[in-house]
Amino acid sequence: MKRIGVLTSGGDAPGMNAAVRAVVRTAVANEIEVFGVHKGYRGLIDGGIERMDARSVSGIIHHGGTILRTARCPAFMEPPGRALAAEQLSRRGIEGLVVIGGDGSYRGAHALAQEHNIACVGLPGTIDNDIGGTEYTIGFDTALNTAVQAIDRLRDTAASHGRIFFVELMGRHSGYIAMYSGLAGGAEEMLVPERPTDINALIAELRSERERGKTSMIVVVAEGDDAGSAYTIAQKVAAASEFKDTRVAVIGHLQRGGVPSAFDRVLAARMGVAGVEALLRGTSDVMVAFENNGIQTRPIADAWETQNNFDPDLFRVARLLRV
Numbered sequence: 001m002k003r004i005g006v007l008t009s010g011g012d013a014p015g016m017n018a019a020v021r022a023v024v025r026t027a028v029a030n031e032i033e034v035f036g037v038h039k040g041y042r043g044l045i046d047g048g049i050e051r052m053d054a055r056s057v058s059g060i061i062h063h064g065g066t067i068l069r070t071a072r073c074p075a076f077m078e079p080p081g082r083a084l085a086a087e088q089l090s091r092r093g094i095e096g097l098v099v100i101g102g103d104g105s106y107r108g109a110h111a112l113a114q115e116h117n118i119a120c121v122g123l124p125g126t127i128d129n130d131i132g133g134t135e136y137t138i139g140f141d142t143a144l145n146t147a148v149q150a151i152d153r154l155r156d157t158a159a160s161h162g163r164i165f166f167v168e169l170m171g172r173h174s175g176y177i178a179m180y181s182g183l184a185g186g187a188e189e190m191l192v193p194e195r196p197t198d199i200n201a202l203i204a205e206l207r208s209e210r211e212r213g214k215t216s217m218i219v220v221v222a223e224g225d226d227a228g229s230a231y232t233i234a235q236k237v238a239a240a241s242e243f244k245d246t247r248v249a250v251i252g253h254l255q256r257g258g259v260p261s262a263f264d265r266v267l268a269a270r271m272g273v274a275g276v277e278a279l280l281r282g283t284s285d286v287m288v289a290f291e292n293n294g295i296q297t298r299p300i301a302d303a304w305e306t307q308n309n310f311d312p313d314l315f316r317v318a319r320l321l322r323v
Helices: 017-029 038-048 078-089 103-116 142-163 178-183 199-211 230-240 262-281 311-320
Strands: 003-008 033-037 049-052 098-102 119-124 164-169 189-191 216-224 246-250 286-291 294-299
Touching: 003 017, 003 038, 003 049, 017 033, 017 049, 017 262, 033 142, 033 164, 038 078, 038 103, 078 103, 078 119, 098 103, 103 119, 119 142, 119 262, 142 178, 142 216, 142 246, 142 262, 164 178, 178 189, 178 311, 189 199, 189 311, 199 216, 199 230, 216 286, 246 262, 262 294
Parallel strands: 003 033, 003 098, 098 119, 119 286, 164 216, 164 246, 189 216
Antiparallel strands: 033 049, 286 294
């Protein structure tokens, strides 16, 4: 293999730049030409591809976002779009592709490998930590710390006014950020997609906390909770109880940006190196995974055929510690 490409796809995540840097410099160290694809699969179809070298990725390891940029690309979801992408790669003699992204990005890489025999390796880049087959994804740790800092700040103002704050965090299908940040931030309740929310039970818990002497509380809500958004849940609680003085804080895309943590930088570095080395071994249609503090490769389909769920015992731990 003489030429490879690298792209970032889907939602951006802190540490993506560190992963791009690792891919480019590992390729250069192995005397492989490397090309950066701009704007994800859209750039692959449109030919937004340029040669990169070691200097192309200088000074990016500490920046959030992605220098290659990212974009949604409905056209790539269809066979004709993937055929155009494969043609762009073939025209430049690019034999392998490292795709940094989430579940949808992996599915695109899998289809490209299956339909056009392009060697593809996926690196898990998403703040949600919801990719099956890997314990951690690039960006999760940074987003988690951003969320915890927000909870810490909101607790100060909640305590000053004696209010309940409903804090909405990202997580349409996964409650990892909400669960971990709630536990780390000492939240009274964590509402996540993995467990149905009972508004009456929530009110009962808040009353119990108030009876124990708490004058302010934090309820963390994952955006994908079955009871609705943080605003909806706060309204339901206010309508059915005495808890009228509530506030809602939606942290939103703040969780996606910012300086990547040391953990995310190291994870991205290890995964980027492993991704290129997998291509050099002739491996394709695989993902790089973090398991038991080591880096492994697994079939890329594990990303959607298995699930990465947090330990439900964390609910017990949180309940024990909030007394």
